Amino acid sequence: MPDASLPSAVPLARWPGLGAWNLYFLxxxxxxxxxxxxxxALPNLLFAACLMVPLPGTWLRVGRQLLALPSGVALLYYDTWLPPFQRLLAQPGVLDFSWEYVLELLNRFIDWNLVGGLLLLLVAYLYLRHWLRLTSLSLAGLLWLAVVGLPSLTIGAPQSGVAEAAGGAVAPVKADSATLDAWLEQFFAxxxxxxxxxPAARADEPPFDVLVLNICSLAWADLDAVGLRDNPLLARMDVIFERFDTATSYSGPAVRRVLRASCGQPSHAALYQPAPEQCLLFQNLAQLGFERQTLLNHNGHFDDLLDDITSQRMPLPALLSGSFPRALVGFDGSPIASDLDVLRGWWRQRQQSPASHVSLFYNSISLHDGNRVVTADGGTRSADYRGRAGRLLDDLAQFLDDLQRSGRRVVVLIVPEHGAALHGDRMQLSGMREIPTSAITHVPVGVKFVGMDLPSGGEARRVDTPSSYLALSELLARLYEQQGLGQAPDLDTLLENLPAAEPVAETAGAQVLDFRGTSYMRLQGQREWQPLPKENN
Known part of the structure; x- marks a missing residue:
């Protein structure tokens, strides 16, 4: 009688090793x-297990490898500090990047030291795979990371902070996600x-203008990186806010925040809801008799920045940037005019205007990542940040000279949108600003009183209190009241007890806050907060 026993299970019992996937995990x-x-660790362990489960038939094993390739790439991306991939797809402007800028970004992505290390790892793998069972090494490493982890590199564990008890003692406070959520909710409330x-408008208010110069991509960290922290322009300021926080790392939200400066800090989502009228800085100035004007050194089309401006009750630009020669070409190929050309063109027009009070919002993208300098033959070449920053600072200094020679009374506020992120970190490449860390949101804000009888030659008054846009709105309100009394600006009164600000920053894809001396972040789609790596604090 034929043997009716079950076929041998040997093929199913042979558990394959990870093979070339060992190189992936190593x-x-x-x-x-x-x-x-x-x-x-857990997703990586599951991925390794799926690669090792024995399968009958060649086609099933080949199919597994075909599925494993995109899965491995997705898992590697998930393990990086990069934001969720859908955030990139949600940015339609990415498709407008010039090919020169795309190549520049790809070059930044390549770390040649890391490439060298990975090549050495490949050579070691090809040599040792004949002598060692590398699958055992890979699995041991995965299990160790799952159970023990790397304390020196693990940054997702809850940390402990401190809080002052009623009697003055310091009591520990566990900064878990529930605590941070409650704190953030209370902050926005x-x-x-x-x-x-x-103050109320005065018919006899001495005439003066308010100029808000909103500069893209200029943070303290950027000035430090290129050796321009001590520059002649900031040396001429009457007031410098040392710890000003922009609360965001992108231009659109930054524009909305500065134009809503007269109220406390709203959440990122609230920025895209209609603003109460009392929050709109230039609307408040209009009620005091200031004629609102807008000016750009670019067309404002990228990411609908012009719509961000006009949606806050601001007029269309008083002059078109296309009326001026190109000084730069943007990362999207659009023309960018010289800051000095545009500001001087506007100032000539302003001096011919009968308006006694004008408030100007000027936005410049001369320092934006990926801009290229226009050459004499009409072509373009790459432009380093230091050269562009030096040119911008010189342009603004020359514009201040023009204002002073005119004899008109003007208060100039230099308010950067955010930084350029010149130095990348473990979470973000150079130039990437999805996560609004303090290196990107901590910017130099300066105030200059031109023609207002302020004693010249003294050191700038430095505001060391953590500040944001509300402090600027309060300063302008106090200045208007002082001018109505016929006084020169009294800096002691202007700067006394200006509204302080907690360092909370957001984009559509990330939130960052400081809690009891530790910086935490949460990415879009995540429920849990995690401390930022120390280099990002």
């Missing part, structure tokens, strides 16, 4: 060791109650 261990991964109270 490479991840290398990236983790140098701090470039936010490693998730408190900010919603803060508003600048402007």
């Amino acid at each position: 490479g991840k261990f290398l990236l983790l060791a140098v701090g470039l991964l936010d490693f998730h 408190s900010e919603g109650q803060r508003v600048t109270r402007f």
Whole structure:
């Protein structure tokens, strides 16, 4: 009688090793060791298990490898500090990048030291795979990371902070996600109650103008990186805000925030809801008799920035940037005019106007990442940040000279949108600003009183209190009241107890806050907060 026993189970019992996938996991261990991964042990263990489960038939095994390739790429991306991939797809402006800028970004992505390390790892793998069972090494590493982890590199564990008890003692406070959520909710509730109270308009108010110069991509960290922290322009300021926080790292939200400066800090989502009229800085100035004007050194089309401006009750630009020669070409190929050309063109027009009070919002993108200098033959070449920053600072200094020679009374506020992120970190490439860390949101804000009888030659008054836009609105309200009394600006009164600000920053894809001396972040789609790596604090 034929043997009716079941077929041998030997093919199913043979558990294959990871094979070439060992190189994938060993490479991840290398990236983790140098701090470039936010490693998730459990998904990696599951991925390894799926690769090792024995399958009958060649076609099933081939199919598994075909599925494993995109899955491995997705898992590697998930393990990086990069924002969720859907955030990139949600940015339609990315498709408008010039090919020169795309190549520049790709070049930044390549770390040649890391490439060298990975090549050495490949050579070691090809040599040792004949002598060692590397699958055992990979699995041991995955299990160790899952159970023990790397304390020196693990940044997702809850930290402890401190809080002052009623009696003055310091009590520990566990900064878990529930605590941070409650704190953030209370922060926005408190900010919603803060508003600048402007004085009533006076018919006999001495005439003066307010100029808000909103500069893209200029942070303290950027000035430090190129050796321009101590520059002649800032040396001429009457007031410098040392710890001003922009609360965002993108231009659109930054524009909306400065134009809504007369109220406390709203959430990112609230920026895209209609603003209460008392929050609109230039609307408040209009009620005091200031004629609102807008000016750009670009067309405002990228990411609908012009719509961000006009949606806050601001007029269309008084002059078209296309009326001036190109000084730069933007990362999207659009023309950018010289700051000095545009500001001087506007100032000539302003001097011919009969308006006694004018408030100007000027936006410049001369320092935006990826801009290129226009050459004499009409072509373009790459432009380093230091050269462009030096040119911008010189342009603004010359414009201040023009204002002073005119004899008119003007208060100039230089308010950067955010930084350029010149130095990348383990979470973001150079120039990437999805996560609004303090290196990007901590910017130099300066105030200059031109023709207002302020004693010249003295040191700038430095405001060391953490500040944001509400402090600028309050300063302008106090200045208007002082001018109505026929006084020169009294800096002691102007700067006394200006509204302070908690360092909370947001984009559509990330939130960052400081809680009891530790910086935390949460990416879009995540429920849990995690401390930022120390280099980003």
